[in-house]
Amino acid sequence: MAVGLAMALAVGIAQLLVIVAQQRRLARQQEVATREAGNLMERVAARSWDDTTTAALESTALSENASVWLPGGEVSVDVIEEEPDVKRMTVEIRWQSGSESRAESARLVGWKFRAQEESP
């Protein structure tokens, strides 16, 4: 009886620890992805107006550290000219999480204004 109880307790605790570890990993991955998206957005924002296009940003890749934390990590930068002097920039990072390889993503959107660069 006591052995049975001890076994059940041990299995329950082990399952709990596995769930905690999974959530901890996912939380860290979200942090890494969010920070990486912020860094990429700064890089995109620093580019000149003409150089801020989807085609020019096609080769954008994750940093080395982000690649370690985000298995199967991919990044895409999408630039849409909403108005003649306004561009919307979307940085999206996708990766696979956990043993079930569930798709996760983090997205950051920013806007660039031409007048900002060209005003005297």
Place this chain on the structure above:
Amino acid sequence: MSRRRGYSLIECLATIAMIGTVMTTVAVSMSGMQRASQRIREEVAIEADLQRLAAQLRADGHNALSAKMAGGKTEDAAAGSILLTLSDKESVRYSVKADHLQREHLQGEKLLHRESYRLPEDCTARWELEENDSVPLVSLTVEPTPGDAKDRWNNWNTEIIAAVGLLKPTPAKSEP
């Protein structure tokens, strides 16, 4: 008349041993969970500080006219700092100390405000200034001290990038 039988010494000892095993398992598990909880709390606190730092650094960087580096790699205290010039009179200096990063808002040489951001233990931080065709980029890299045992969870290899002069009318120029 039935006579109630007692427990033998062996039965008592076996029961005590089993209860002891269960109690030990629970105690070890609880201790491990408390340690994990403590570590997670510390990680969350550091992460919150790093996020606050990233937001402040970017706000300062975007408003700055120029950026100037002082010092290089920072393996000890009082080394490595970067100066962001906001206007003719105002500037912001970020300096790496032993276990934290310090931000000072200056008006000329006069200190207007100072705040600090906690850095992870056993980590070093270094600044880099990246020249660009249009806008310079300032980056802060936090990484484990070389030679320290790397625990995956404590591997705070982190980079924060901020563009300099995004909100100014003319593109900023960095000073060497």
